[in-house]
Amino acid sequence: MIQISNVTKDYPQGTGLRTRALDHVDLTIEPGEFVGIVGRNGSGKTTLARLLNGLLLPSSGQVLVDGWDTADPCHRQDIRARVGMVFQNPDNQIINPIVEEEVAFGVENLNLPSAEVTRRVDWVIELMGLSEWRHHAPHLLSGGQKQRLAIAAALAMGNSYLVLDEPTSMLDQLARRDLMTCLKRLVREEKITVILISHSMEEVAEADRLIVLHRGSIHLDGSPGQVFNAPGFVQTGLKRPPIPGLVDGLLKLGHQINQEIVTLEQMVEFLCQ
Amino acid sequence: MNIDPRSKMLIVVCLTGLALMYDTPRQLLLLFLAAIALLFIFRFDIRTIAGYFRPFLSLLLFLFIIQTIFVPGGEVLLGVRHTPLITSGGLATAASVVLRIAVIAAAAMLLMTFNSRDFILGLVQWKVPFELAFMVAITLRYLPLFRDELLTVVTAIQLRGVELKRVPWGEKIALQRSLIFPVVYRTMLQAQQLAVAIEARGFRAYPHRTYIRRLRFYWADYAVISLSLLTTIALVVQHMA
Numbered sequence: 105m106i107q108i109s110n111v112t113k114d115y116p117q118g119t120g121l122r123t124r125a126l127d128h129v130d131l132t133i134e135p136g137e138f139v140g141i142v143g144r145n146g147s148g149k150t151t152l153a154r155l156l157n158g159l160l161l162p163s164s165g166q167v168l169v170d171g172w173d174t175a176d177p178c179h180r181q182d183i184r185a186r187v188g189m190v191f192q193n194p195d196n197q198i199i200n201p202i203v204e205e206e207v208a209f210g211v212e213n214l215n216l217p218s219a220e221v222t223r224r225v226d227w228v229i230e231l232m233g234l235s236e237w238r239h240h241a242p243h244l245l246s247g248g249q250k251q252r253l254a255i256a257a258a259l260a261m262g263n264s265y266l267v268l269d270e271p272t273s274m275l276d277q278l279a280r281r282d283l284m285t286c287l288k289r290l291v292r293e294e295k296i297t298v299i300l301i302s303h304s305m306e307e308v309a310e311a312d313r314l315i316v317l318h319r320g321s322i323h324l325d326g327s328p329g330q331v332f333n334a335p336g337f338v339q340t341g342l343k344r345p346p347i348p349g350l351v352d353g354l355l356k357l358g359h360q361i362n363q364e365i366v367t368l369e370q371m372v373e374f375l376c377q
Numbered sequence: 378m379n380i381d382p383r384s385k386m387l388i389v390v391c392l393t394g395l396a397l398m399y400d401t402p403r404q405l406l407l408l409f410l411a412a413i414a415l416l417f418i419f420r421f422d423i424r425t426i427a428g429y430f431r432p433f434l435s436l437l438l439f440l441f442i443i444q445t446i447f448v449p450g451g452e453v454l455l456g457v458r459h460t461p462l463i464t465s466g467g468l469a470t471a472a473s474v475v476l477r478i479a480v481i482a483a484a485a486m487l488l489m490t491f492n493s494r495d496f497i498l499g500l501v502q503w504k505v506p507f508e509l510a511f512m513v514a515i516t517l518r519y520l521p522l523f524r525d526e527l528l529t530v531v532t533a534i535q536l537r538g539v540e541l542k543r544v545p546w547g548e549k550i551a552l553q554r555s556l557i558f559p560v561v562y563r564t565m566l567q568a569q570q571l572a573v574a575i576e577a578r579g580f581r582a583y584p585h586r587t588y589i590r591r592l593r594f595y596w597a598d599y600a601v602i603s604l605s606l607l608t609t610i611a612l613v614v615q616h617m618a
Contacts, residue, residue: 157577159573159576181582181583184577184578184582188577189574191570191574193570196570196571196574199515199571199575200493200494201492201493201494202492204589205494205589205590208589209578210578211589212586212587212588213578213579213580213581213582214579214582214586215582215584217587218587218589221587221588258578261578261579
């Protein structure tokens with residue numbers, strides 16, 4: 105479990121002033137959840153993501169990962185072995201010249217026996233569908249494959265939590281769908297807790313839980329259906345995905361339809377009943 | 378024949394050491410020819426070698442001229458009034474400097490025959506701390522990125538209507554500020570993002586780390602190492618004598 109208790113994060117501005125990126129945030133993320141986090145630019149999404157694995161420390165408050173405090177240097181590396189991060193630009197997070205070694209980099213840092221390193225690398229490469237590219241250079245991969253490689257590199261460390269900070273923003277439509285399918289499979293089959301930060305409402309609509317950040321605070325928190333239909337959603341300046349709009353239209357025409365329907369798949373399933 | 382990266386690194390060290398030790402054009406020319414011969418053995422063709430040296434040619438020529446004029450000695454071959462311009466000593470020094478650089482550059486080409494990961498593994502297996510070896514490899518990785526960023530910024534400037542080839546020299550120097558700052562800034566930003574990614578993957582989490590792959594010496598490596606060391610030692614002894 106990840107527990108964020110009354111966390112505030114300020115950034116100094118160099119003239120004695122401070123910018124508050126997160127303001128008294130309380131949040132609990134249970135194991136196995138698929139959480140989407142959205143918000144406008146400057147709402148604190150990236151700051152929140154980096155607090156989760158100790159890359160940033162809170163100015164006040166506490167972040168606990170499976171009971172370990174991220175501010176405690178003794179457990180910081182244990183936390184980083186639990187909470188993996190994938191960033192926006194895949195090229196800026198690829199370190200090694202061969203796919204296999206890129207996946208192995210994080211595991212090697214954990215000082216595990218060689219046999220265990222090899223086992224994890226084999227498992228993760230198979231899981232992420234990169235077997236064909238195992239001995240190739242990462243720059244030969246497509247954008248979507250590079251992001252899958254970044255996920256593989258994080259998972260090989262034995263992460264039980266995976267934080268993805270706008271991983272699809274540099275990908276085309278097909279690669280985005282491919283990555284979302286991969287993430288849902290990780291949640292469903294491997295029981296990985298996925299925390300997805302995105303500007304795409306269609307993507308976060310597929311999460312189990314949606315959090316909206318607004319000016320450094322949690323403005324809304326619930327299922328995607330609850331959040332998109334909440335009166336406070338409009339105030340955040342974000343735009344709903346098209347399906348909730350369609351649901352509203354059908355309701356106005358008198359059709360009986362579940363307001364929790366937020367994705368195309370859910371709509372198709374409803375219409376085919 | 379697949380030679381271990383460590384064997385190649387040793388050859389580079391030997392060639393570089395000899396280049397620093399030798400000071401006559403004849404010795405350095407022979408060393409340069411030996412370096413070229415080694416490149417042919419490691420399957421570089423003449424076109425690749427020529428292409429590699431082409432960017433250096435103007436620098437080498439500039440150095441040759443500067444050394445010839447400003448390091449006079451020996452017989453005056455060309456003078457202006459009482460001022461020696463070209464001397465035999467100057468020519469010899471210039472040739473030595475240029476050939477020394479050429480030998481080191483040729484030796485460095487051998488480092489292109491293996492990737493940064495093997496470079497790190499080789500240094501680590503030679504008991505160099507991983508962080509140091511990793512730092513060197515990452516630095517080498519950023520050299521082409523620096524060049525790519527420069528191209529991006531030059532393109533951006535040209536798209537704003539600045540014809541770089543037609544800009545007067547005085548303005549060109551001022552324009553360098555507009556080029557250097559964004560290139561350095563963007564490269565540093567990329568480096569910062571990479572540092573965050575590396576840290577997120579547990580870099581330096583523990584004092585020791587394991588490796589999925591280790592380099593191994595085979596008979597060819599022992600032969601190359603023995604030959605390199607024995608030849609270098611013999612040449613050093615001969616030079617000292």
